Amino acid sequence: MRLVTTPRVTFLRSIADEVLRHHGRGRMIVAIDGPLQSGKTAFGDDLAAVLEERDHSVFRASMEGFHRSREAQSVFGDDTPARYHRYGFDESALRRVLVEPFRLGGSTAFVTRVWDPARDAWVEPKWITGPDDAILIVDGRFLLRQLAELWDVRIALDGDPVDPADVLAYAEGDPRLVASVVVDNRDPEHPKRGRSGRP
Numbered sequence: 001m002r003l004v005t006t007p008r009v010t011f012l013r014s015i016a017d018e019v020l021r022h023h024g025r026g027r028m029i030v031a032i033d034g035p036l037q038s039g040k041t042a043f044g045d046d047l048a049a050v051l052e053e054r055d056h057s058v059f060r061a062s063m064e065g066f067h068r069s070r071e072a073q074s075v076f077g078d079d080t081p082a083r084y085h086r087y088g089f090d091e092s093a094l095r096r097v098l099v100e101p102f103r104l105g106g107s108t109a110f111v112t113r114v115w116d117p118a119r120d121a122w123v124e125p126k127w128i129t130g131p132d133d134a135i136l137i138v139d140g141r142f143l144l145r146q147l148a149e150l151w152d153v154r155i156a157l158d159g160d161p162v163d164p165a166d167v168l169a170y171a172e173g174d175p176r177l178v179a180s181v182v183v184d185n186r187d188p189e190h191p192k193r194g195r196s197g198r199p
Contacts, residue, residue, distance in 0.1 A: 034157030063140025065113030144175035158194030
């Protein structure tokens with residue numbers, strides 16, 4: 001289905017062009033990182049829609065669906081920004097049930113969500129499969145820091161960290177430094193290229 005052309009859709013089509021230059025045949029994963037409340041999930045959803053407009057098979061996931069339970073986090077000490085930054089997400093589950101099986105392709109099934117952070121409860125896993133040629137878009141905090149090696153295309157939404165956990169994460173590694181594309185999304189209806197963060 002052809003999307004209505006708006007400044008946001010036009011910009012996202014240009015990002016899709018860059019993504020597809022990296023995508024030949026097989027499976028590809030695109031990661032979207034950025035500060036808290038920078039619009040990562042909406043950006044991922046809209047980029048997926050633009051890629052689907054071009055008849056690509058696209059799957060969506062968010063790190064929000066791979067939180068550790070509050071009880072599991074408590075094993076690592078008091079509830080602090082440092083604990084959340086290092087132990088708030090279950091990166092092992094993300095690799096085990098999503099990234100690794102998605103990469104295998106074929107009939108191997110994968111899961112895009114295991115946890116509901118609002119309810120602090122497991123969700124019923126929905127094992128899904130896809131064609132050999134497919135794109136997975138994952139959004140979330142810290143994706144281009146601890147997990148940068150997992151992604152084929154790295155997108156960072158520009159903006160300075162304000163949340164204490166983000167401040168700690170950016171002090172260790174600014175995602176704009178390792179991004180394939182940096183996007184200024186502060187005006188979501190009119191996104192534009194952002195500053196890379198490189199010195």
